[in-house]
Amino acid sequence: MYIFRSRPTKSFAVNRIVKLIARVLSIGLVISSAEIYLYGFAQLPLLNAPLATAFLFLHMASLAWIIFGAWFTERPAYSQRGYTIVSVLLVFTWQFQVPDPSILPEGYHPWVWWVIGTAGIAAAVSLPLVWGLSYLIGIPVVWFFVHISPAGGSAEAFGAFKDSMYTALFSSSFSLLLLLLIDQAEKTDEAAQAAAEAEAERARIDAIEQERSRVDSLVHDKVLTTLLITAKANDPQRTAEAKALADAAIQALEDDAFTRDSAKTDITSFSLFGAFLETVKNDYPDVTIRETGASDLQIPNRVAAALSEATIQAITNSKQHAGPGAECVVRMKGGANGIKIVIKDDGKGFRPSRVPKNRLGLRLSIINRVESVGGTVKIDAAPGRGSAIILEWNNA
Incomplete structure (x- = not known):
């Protein structure tokens, strides 16, 4: 009480x-x-x-x-x-x-x-x-x-x-x-x-465990097997087998590093905006999309993924809560050092201070996701005058 x-x-x-x-x-x-x-x-x-x-x-x-x-x-x-x-x-x-x-x-x-x-x-x-x-x-x-x-x-x-x-x-x-x-x-x-936070923490731990299992499997299947055979290599044939296994292990490790590095490759804001256009048009054909300033500005892949997921979540929230007949507009603007995405609707709006903590769509899927890659999220909303979610990221 x-x-x-x-x-x-x-x-x-x-x-x-x-x-x-x-x-x-x-x-x-x-x-x-x-x-x-x-x-x-x-x-x-x-x-x-x-x-x-x-x-x-x-x-x-x-x-x-x-x-x-x-x-x-x-x-x-x-x-x-x-x-x-x-x-x-x-x-x-x-x-x-x-x-x-x-x-x-x-x-x-x-x-x-x-x-x-x-x-x-x-x-x-x-x-x-x-x-x-x-x-x-x-x-x-x-x-x-x-x-x-x-x-x-x-x-x-x-x-x-x-x-x-x-x-x-x-x-x-x-x-x-x-x-x-x-x-x-x-x-x-x-x-x-408490249940929602526990579920989010459980998902994080599961992701860590899956990555650990994958690495452990790679080390066990390739590296340890190679070391064991190398230790027993006492004739030219076994030595050749050990060398072949070692080459295969090195190649597997390089392939794994390339896979992880590829997730870090940059994409341009032009490509990102194009992907946005295709995704939103396919999933929400009634949403209006406007973009300006697309260029060859390099955006890290993890930033692009976070902004994409946050944008889709913001559009989903708008379609679910803005009310029937509300119009949703997405504006994407590129600049010399960053990008800005605005998801705006003319629906019934809401008070950001009154969003329950257990509603993860706004807190985790949008705010925390964008802030985790160095971006910022601003919310301009009030009952009766719609809402706007503003996502920004700069490489400075």
């Missing part, structure tokens, strides 16, 4: 749960607000009508914000906090809404009481835990003193205490269930992230 700070946002499961809770809460608030407005407008003749009306419409505005935040934004916590602030404001300014407490009928119940409980749930799920607890405990206590005051209806202490306890228990019970749900989502994300 995150007591003195907000819970992390870079979490896939938590983000989904928080959004689902926000939508359910918005529906619940709409239903409960019918009772709020029924009592609120009915009590206007007893109150400072202009001020009370203003507060009622302020509550309506905060409710509308709750609905908008839950269904049309990625950060519903902001609107939930706004609703909480409005409820606190209503409680602490109630005295000003009652110009003449003597006209209040016996058993009078201020309309703001129906706001406190639901606002407590909004506070608990949107604020850091210490602030949410402060609301869940503090506001019912404040309500107790408001309710026994003349402006609050001069309620009996026991009745006001029961109302306060009911409010506290109602909001706390629902809040506890929701917080436990969020906490479990956090643990799910942590487990998924």
